[in-house]
Amino acid sequence: MISTQAPGAASARPTVADIPPSCVHEVFRAVTEYEATHGVPALGLHVGEPAFRPPAAVADAVLAAVRDGRTGYTTAEGLLELRSALVRKLTTRNGHDTDADLVFVTPGSTQGLLTLMHAVAAPDAEILLPSVHWPIHLQQSLLTGLRPVFYPLDDRLRPDVDALARIGGDRPRTLLVNSPNNPSGAVCDERHLLALLDLAHSRGWTVISDEAYEDFAFDEDHTSLACLERNVSPDERRVFSAFSFSKGYGMTGWRLGYVTAPNERHAAAVRTVQEASIMCPPEPVQLAGIAALGEPECLAANKAMVRHTRDTAVRPLLDTGLLTRLPAGGWYALLDCRATGLDADTFAARLLAEQGVALAAGPGFALRPLVDAAGQVRTVDDEPEARGLLRLAFCGETETVREGVRRIALFAATL
Ligand SMILES: Cc1ncc(COP(=O)(O)O)c(C=O)c1O
Structure with a gap:
């Protein structure tokens, strides 16, 4: 046999x-x-x-798509027109250095996060999760075979960088950062994120930055973790990001999100998971996403x-x-x-x-x-x-x- x-x-x-x-x-x-x-x-x-x-133009776009028969498969990454619009948003609003080949449209960022965890999973790999976390992050870690290790939070419920630095051993690791945070409402400022990123680079960890609530940082502007890597050579970058249309645009039931990979090598892994798990995001909803980006x-x-x-x-x-x-x-x-x-x-x-x-x-x-x-x-x-x-x-x-x-x-x- x-x-x-x-x-x-x-x-x-x-x-x-x-x-x-x-x-x-x-x-x-x-x-x-x-x-x-x-x-x-x-x-x-x-x-x-x-x-x-969402604004009326978003509903109009989905109705027009259905009426005009724009209801077929697209590439697994999503429509180039949408990914190009997302690159403009990521560049101008988030300060990323990226291009359309590194951006993937997903049916909600929940699916996007699962894709990222599949993409980073490896034998014996661990994921570092906040001690108080969104339960789906834990479910996804377990589903993809990542061993959860929980890191403490400081008095403002942000990741405790010193405690993270004390994590020993040399297992492959991914650090999950979620700012603004569900469930705590904590937000990491640029200095805090930089300390986390420095640690990840020095320890060889990859990072998943869940920024579903990027539009709801109340006391200071949101900093997107991957923008802090823009001056690092692409091969050395290690931050994956997940974003959502659900929160900022009020599109919870539309199921539209997107993820970014730090470089071509990591993008290839994300593409494989997309191909195998979703085939492609729904075309009418992608067209609605283009309309939403036009109504910031x-x-x-x-x-x-x-x-x-x-x-x-x-x-x-x-x-x-x-x-x-x-x-x-x-x-x-x-x-x-x-x-x-x-x-x-x-x-x-x-x-x-x-x-x-x-x-x-x-x-x-x-x-x-x-x-x-x-x-x-x-x-x-x-x-x-x-x-x-x-x-x-x-x-x-x-x-x-x-x-x-x-x-x-x-x-x-x-x-
Ligand atoms: C922290 C966090 N990330 C991601 C998501 C996923 O949002 P969606 O799948 O609607 O994009 C949520 C939804 O509640 C969330 O709270």
Whole structure:
């Protein structure tokens, strides 16, 4: 019999059924149950669904594409016209030095991030994830056989560079940076990013920079990590980036994002994954993306709206003791309910039952799977310090967030 496996090779990927579900998806189920029982909608602050929608030109573009029969396969990388427009955006707004061969259109940046993890995965490779992270980053790491190692955060919930520098050994590693961050709202300034990049270069790590919330840095301009590599020779570059149309343009359900590779060698790996996993992004949605890039004015308006909600509707949480500082960016605030005597799961369940407000409980943002030598997930614990954390989304209607915060304060006052 012909063997298709190298002698002695062990699977480095866990059994998929052992990978923990995402807490963000679990809370959806709790809300559906609440609504079925009570017959009224819950006030949903658990999910990042924005109050705004894309400009009319975007819908017009998708309708025209369908009407005109622009509904076929495109290249796996996406339409050159869209990638060229993205290169202009990446160059002028993000300061990247890139070209269309290094840019890949993806069906949402979730798919883009999975593609990047597939592209960097290698036997025994590790991924360095923030100790509190978006649960999908963890699922994707495990799905692609990257062993998660969690790095501590500083007092403002940004990556702790000194602690990262103490990580020893010479396994192949990828550092995941997510600024502005989900779920913490932390933003890394240029100095912080430079320190991370210097460390990655000195240790030979690749970097994945998830910049889905680039349009929502409130207190200072967003810095895109890859722009700090523009003066490094392409062969030496190591930063992959992921961007999304979902957040800035309010295009969550359209499923459109894009990723960049640092050089041709890495782009070849990304292309292979795209070919094998998506064939191509949907053509009408790509044409809608070109229309969206032609309407950048909405980005500032959307950011102003979310910042206004943060500054007016979220601010009262500072007086409840549940929130110590307003998030510097993104769509989420991370509350800490430990002083109320309840853990986050109980707080979230009782808040939903008693006040009809849904939040996402924090333990699911800090899971700790134990992966054995054969790459299998043996147990999944959570980080004790995250047992009091709750994520609140403030990208919805300002008045909805205001009412939700009022009810959270009422509930907390009863404890
Ligand atoms: C940190 C982060 N990255 C990426 C995404 C993916 O967004 P999309 O797949 O809609 O582009 C999200 C969505 O919530 C996110 O929070």
